[in-house]
Amino acid sequence: MEYVIKTEGLTKKFGKETAVDRLDMKIRKGEIYGFLGPNGAGKSTTIRMLLGLMKPDSGMVRVFNKDLKKERIHILKRVGSLVENPSYYPHLTAYENLEALRKILRVSEARIHEVLEIVRLSDVAHKKVKGFSLGMKQRLGIAVSMLHQPELLILDEPTNGLDPSGIIEIRNLIQRLPEEYGMTILISSHLLSEIDQIATTVGVISKGKMIFQDSIHAMRKHSRQTIILKVNDGKRAEHILQGKGIYANYQDSMLLLSKLSDQKVAEIVRMLVQNGLAIYRVEEKQSSLEDIFLQMTREEA
Numbered sequence: 001m002e003y004v005i006k007t008e009g010l011t012k013k014f015g016k017e018t019a020v021d022r023l024d025m026k027i028r029k030g031e032i033y034g035f036l037g038p039n040g041a042g043k044s045t046t047i048r049m050l051l052g053l054m055k056p057d058s059g060m061v062r063v064f065n066k067d068l069k070k071e072r073i074h075i076l077k078r079v080g081s082l083v084e085n086p087s088y089y090p091h092l093t094a095y096e097n098l099e100a101l102r103k104i105l106r107v108s109e110a111r112i113h114e115v116l117e118i119v120r121l122s123d124v125a126h127k128k129v130k131g132f133s134l135g136m137k138q139r140l141g142i143a144v145s146m147l148h149q150p151e152l153l154i155l156d157e158p159t160n161g162l163d164p165s166g167i168i169e170i171r172n173l174i175q176r177l178p179e180e181y182g183m184t185i186l187i188s189s190h191l192l193s194e195i196d197q198i199a200t201t202v203g204v205i206s207k208g209k210m211i212f213q214d215s216i217h218a219m220r221k222h223s224r225q226t227i228i229l230k231v232n233d234g235k236r237a238e239h240i241l242q243g244k245g246i247y248a249n250y251q252d253s254m255l256l257l258s259k260l261s262d263q264k265v266a267e268i269v270r271m272l273v274q275n276g277l278a279i280y281r282v283e284e285k286q287s288s289l290e291d292i293f294l295q296m297t298r299e300e301a
């Protein structure tokens, strides 16, 4: 199997702290790889190493099946990135900002029109960037990163700080890139909900370690069903059930039980009623992807 990005044992330490810990990342061509983890998990440090902006302490990075250490310049010509809030000339228009970079990158003028079209900024191409919303600035950042027609795009938290409509715009834009332009995308986020609709594969990092890496479908399979009981005295109910060997978790005035058969639920309800408890509600809940993600990172922590 050929990977667009493959790391092996990638490690970075800052003093005593291991920010990235023996990370094995695998990204295939045409994927939208959601790189997820809470703040401080090591996403940016990993991305910096993938872009050759930071040297790993140990481990290997291969991009397009080439060793990043040996062929950095050659590799980076084929990679576009948006790693921190990009800075522009605020008094220049979007077009003029792109034009300044076009000359450095030596790409055709026609490419400016193409990238503006891709990020849906053609209508405001001749407006000054200082009047742009954060979402428009992020899309301009993506336009800049795409000027030289990269095959791989690396975006570090591109939806950070955006309002819901800005998030949707970025999402729609990214979703089109693999199919329409044959690109592979790595996008990081600390919120699964921002990328779960577009990512084909997810890598979850926690405390520098990759704790899950598979398709989004495989992640959904981790989804569990929970039975929720609302009772008048949760603490007592928890105690009664535990006495019968039934594990229950009392949280926010709700009693949570892992998926049980209908008979077992009936039995539990009967037992609680016989013990004088009042049952207000019995519900079944499927954990969302966000719950699974939170659970994974919490268990690791």
Ligand SMILES: Nc1ncnc2c1ncn2[C@@H]1O[C@H](COP(=O)(O)OP(=O)(O)OP(=O)(O)O)[C@@H](O)[C@H]1O
Binding pocket: 014, 017, 019, 037, 038, 039, 040, 041, 042, 043, 044, 045, 046, 190
């Ligand atoms: N230049 C640095 N010097 C010292 N420590 C650093 C440096 N860069 C990152 N760290 C530490 O490494 C750990 C991982 O940070 P990193 O920025 O990679 O996480 P992240 O997942 O990108 O989080 P965020 O979403 O907050 O950016 C953190 O504990 C951070 O404090």
